[in-house]
Amino acid sequence: MYISPTYILFALPALLLGLYAQFRVRSAYTRYLKVRNRSNVTGGNAALSLLRAGSLETIKLVEVPGELTDHYDPRHKSLALSQEVARTPSVAALGIVAHEIGHALQDREGYLPMRLRGGLVPVVQIGSWLGPILFIAGLLLSLGGLAQVGLLLFSGTLVFSLITLPVEFNASARAIAMLQANGLIVSDEEEKGVRAVLSAAALTYVAAAVQSLANILYYASLLSGSRRR
């Protein structure tokens, strides 16, 4: 398969950033999974007390298989924790649990970026496959308008990844505040560990946005190149 040098120019830095972010997440997670928190509370128990503190007792707590599969599900109003996070009294577990509860708080408040993000899901689901098809068809058939429509549809993925950033950063800020307010992190080392895990996770979202931007710039460069020909 032929991969154009222009594509490599656009995509490689973004790809490297993505790999670096994954590496950071994994190393921060494995490191702070081994550090016991001073309250000696498991992720599952921390979740219960934080949900209670936030008057979010109606949220269901479920355990899911896999590693780093923890998430808040706004549709079912449930908090899914991976086994390791739910069962270990680690610093990493505290950070992850509190971050996901941050999303639950956003959901209850109707936090605007989260609502916008939710509204974009169908657009992205369609645009991410139909956009490239229309774009390539437009280029092959020399129909500039069609290619532009394809690019526009595909751009929904960039908007989505950008709007994800405030949602994620805000959930992490809430997490730190929540853990401190409830006395779950008391030492500087614990705070450092929680921040390391959460900032590594945030970097993966930044990398996803950069990758999305790189793809769109590449498509746009193809489109302007085809016009010049």
Ligand SMILES: [Zn+2]
């Ligand atoms: Zn999140």
